[in-house]
Amino acid sequence: MSGVLVIAHAERAEALTASTRLVDWLESEGHTVEMGRVEAAAIGRPDLGASELTGSVWDLAVSVGGDGTMLRSFDLVASAGIPVLGVNVGHLGYLTEFEPGQLTETVAAALAGALGVSERMMVSARVRRAAGEGRGDAGDHDRDPQDTEDTDVWTGLNEVVLEKRDPGHTVRLEVWLDGDVFATYAADGLIVSTPTGSTAYSLSAGGAVVAPTHSSLQVTPVAPHMLFDRSLLLPPDTEIGVRVISERPALAAVDGRSATMLHTGDEVVVTRAPYEARLVTAGGGSFHRVLKHKFGLKDR
Template identity: 80%
Template sequence: MSDVLIIAHAERAEALTASKQLVAWLEGEGHGAEMGGVEATAIGRPELGVDEPIRTVPDLAVSIGGDGTMLRSFDLVAAAGVPVLGVNVGHLGYLTEFEPAHLTDMVAAALRGSLDVSERMMVSARVRPGAGNDRDDSDEEVAWTGLNEVVLEKRDPGHTVRLEVWLDGDVFATYAADGLIVSTPTGSTAYSLSAGGAVVAPTHSSLQVTPVAPHMLFDRSLLLPPDTEIGIRVVSERPALAAVDGRSASLLATGDELVVTRAPYDARFVTAGGDSFHRVLKHKFGLKDR
């Protein structure tokens, strides 16, 4: 018997239908099923609802939705080392490998250990308060972790923000820009891509720093070793907003620094081990042969 956590997009009917079918199959096979409270209520099984953060560690997490649901899934279970099987009922679905038609077969294979598990690095961020800034002492102890990226960007529309970047304790440059993105290889096809960053194979180990709409001659991405400590200090009078995988994290004032490093654990993707990275990239972005 295995315990399976289902994380579904609560506002997509197809995700809820697939969740209901998966619950029925799991129970029929003698496995345990849990879900978020909202999704469990939506499929008429409120007794399956669990609180967030989850208190018990499942054997497998099944994410049914799109890329946003996958990010939420890893936020819930990555620290515990739980593998996530992604089912696409979204649009692009770059992070989700499987389709609803094959859901129970793939879950059965994952529970048998017949599918590969690919480990991908994640990114972590914390705030280092500037001297004299009115922050709680616990602010420096809070760390946020993401699969795709950490972003520090302007709060005020119509203005840039000045951000001083440190690499392993040495000053590198001061950017005047709308913001800076620190992405993982997995996140290189997310916000970083739209800002002009390079596409990096998801199993690569590196951190990529990409400026957003920079007002300076140097506008290239930096591809850095994975263990680099990246400090981003707000040096303008305007504050900046930090976000991790699209989730608001903190507001930084002048002198505050966002410290970004590799996370202490990796995300574990369940994969069929079929298509190579470049084939998946070609398919998801509709690239054609000439």
Template identity: 85%
Template sequence: MSAVLIVAHAERAEAVSASKRLVDWLESEGHTVELGRVEASAIGRSELAADEPIGTMPDLAVSVGGDGTMLRSFDLVAAAGVPVLGVNVGHLGYLTEFEPAQLTETVAAALEGALGISVRMMVSATVRRRPGEDPDDPDPHDADTWTGLNEVVLEKRDPGHTVRLEVWLDGDMFATYAADGLIVSTPTGSTAYSLSAGGAVVAPTHSSLQVTPVAPHMLFDRSLLLPPDTEIGIRVVSERPALAAVDGRSATMLQTGDELVVTRAPYEAQFVTAGGDSFHRVLKHKFGLKDR
């Protein structure tokens, strides 16, 4: 008997229907099931609702939705080393490998250990406030930390203006960017926001951090592909504040003198995979690239 957590896009009818079908099958096989509170309510099984953060970690998490649902799933379980199986009922579904039609068969194979695991690096962001900014917390080294699978973004808050961001690499000053923002992405996140900002596509199992400026107002506008253990410090040096976000979720506001320190996360994401198509074939399919 295994414990399974289902994380679903509760606003998509197909995801709700697939989740209900999966719950019924798992229970018939003697497995323990938990869902998020919204998902549990959507399928009429509120008694299966799990608290967040999750108390007792499951053996497997099943994400039923799109890429956003996958990101939420890893936010819940990655730190505990729980593998996530992604079922695509979204649009592009770059992070999700499996389809709803084979849902129960796929989950059964995963629980039997018949599917592979792809390990991906994650990224961590810590905010250090300038000394004296908070009278109740004068120590700038007491800071909050967030972790993500795709990227950390520090971008302008005010439309029509840029922010000035000072970038340090392993303690050495690199450059000051005048831009709409900066993205620090993992290889998995290279096909997300970083791609739309002109960043390179990086194979997801590669280990690196990519720094990509968003609409830079300067001659140097290239992405930096850095070793995975690089410490990237980004300090706000303009009078305008900047908003930090991790995997699309707003984290906090940074004022002048505040610093965002981005590093490799201390744990990794585990994707359940069938081990079929290579990265370049998946890329070709997802982006509709044609043979000539």
């Protein structure tokens, strides 16, 4: 008997239908099932709603939705090393390898250990607030970058994004690499992505596509107002510091989740996360074949 966490897109009828079918099958096979309270209520099974979706009590997490549901699943279970199996009822579904028609057979194979698990690098973002009075004043631009106080820490599979808050204006971001100042960007934003995240927001901003099992961090500006507009592909253990030096604030987000507002002198330090995401995979397709299929690339 195994413990399975089912994480579904609660606003998609197809996801709820597939989740109901999966729950019925799992219980008929003697497995223990839990869900988030919202999803459990949506399928008429509030008794399955877990009070807290954290910890290492599950053997497998099944994500039924799109890539957004997958990212939420990894946010919940990656730190505990629990593998996530993605079932695609979304649109592109780059992270969700399996289809609803394969649902019970696929989960049975995963629980039996018959499917592979791909480990994916994650990023960690540590917010450092400017210390002292007068934060937000122009004088903060010359403050010692070490004069900060650590606050929140966020972890994501795809990317950390710092972007402007005010429409029609850019934000100025000073970037440090391993403690050395690299450049100051005037842009709509800046993305620090993992190889998995290279096919997400970074791709739309002109970043390179990186094989998901590669180890690296990619820094990509969004609509930069400067001559240097290239992405940087950096070693995975690089410490990337980004400090807001404009008077206008910036918004920080991790995997599409709004994290915090950043003011003048505040920093985000991005590093490789101390653990990896574990993605259940059939292992039947190479990266370039999956890429070709998901983006509809055709042979000549």
